[in-house]
């Protein structure tokens with residue numbers, strides 16, 4: 271196997287996570303990554319102009335065109351949005367046909383190995399598990415092909431900036447703790463996900479045919495709010511909801527197809543307990559792949575500082591309009607990612 275998988279096809283390069291993956295791949299010229307951005311023919315996404323980036327407009331279901339595009343590459347990284355998850359089996363087929371040696375699966379969610387998701391949201395996990403089965407079968411049949419999944423858990427900077435409905439509202443300075451707000455949670459930041467993907471490409475042998483687990487921080491809701499209060503120089507308005515209440519209300523609402531039911535279940539999964547147990551630690555510090563992949567664990571204060579800096583920039587850009595408008599369907603996105 272080559273030492274670094276440097277010729278990379280990136281699907282979803284302009285997306286929430288893809289932007290950070292692209293940044294990380296281009297951050298250090300010594301890496302010499304060459305990136306072919308694979309974008310849909312109908313896409314209006316734009317990409318930075320850079321000597322290491324080529325753009326290929328290819329339909330996600332066009333096996334011949336995909337195979338043609340993938341020829342000469344070492345790896346494909348799939349970070350397309352949720353509607354594109356089902357495109358992976360065809361891309362895996364194309365990758366095998368083109369002799370691509372690594373497929374980084376579109377995971378970037380909770381870990382199927384270390385985290386037990388709620389039974390109610392299992393149908394959101396199923397498409398990813400189906401793709402994993404296809405990747406495993408391809409690797410078994412074709413020894414030069416391999417896959418890697420990256421488990422990150424909650425994406426904390428994204429959550430704090432875009433999902434106030436999970437309990438912490440950094441703009442309104444309010445928090446609804448789940449129980450006492452003391453359930454332990456590990457999370458990654460968007461830039462660290464980019465770093466981790468780069469780490470996988472730099473260490474192909476150690477990351478072959480397995481899930482890697484990373485953590486940027488371990489915290490609880492109380493710790494986040496203390497750090498926010500300190501840095502924003504104010505007290506948050508506090509309320510509280512019990513896991514049992516959220517869970518029961520979430521189950522009932524979810525069964526009726528209500529969006530608030532999704533939210534309640536996501537909050538229980540992220541910050542609460544079911545049958546007395548939480549499920550939001552992706553991996554312990556010692557067992558994590560942080561060192562291998564180059565991800566540095568941080569204090570909560572450092573994470574919060576980064577979030578508040580981004581918030582200040584957003585508010586400046588939006589003329590203090592808050593920057594919440596025009597988002598994609600973030601609740602559904604989060605539900606499907608963490609569920």
Ligand SMILES: NC(=O)c1ccc[n+]([C@@H]2O[C@H](COP(=O)([O-])OP(=O)(O)OC[C@H]3O[C@@H](n4cnc5c(N)ncnc54)[C@H](OP(=O)(O)O)[C@@H]3O)[C@@H](O)[C@H]2O)c1
Nearest residue numbers: 282285286287309310313315350351353354378379425607
């Ligand atoms: N753990 C978490 O909390 C968390 C949070 C967010 C996301 N995620 C996961 O991370 C992965 C990437 O999510 P993301 O939010 O970064 O993606 P995204 O920003 O929604 O989309 C990324 C790219 O996907 C392509 N795309 C958009 N709509 C598409 C469609 N209908 N069909 C095919 N392709 C489409 C577009 O690329 P082109 O225009 O170039 O074709 C887009 O730029 C997903 O698996 C998501 O579940 C996890």
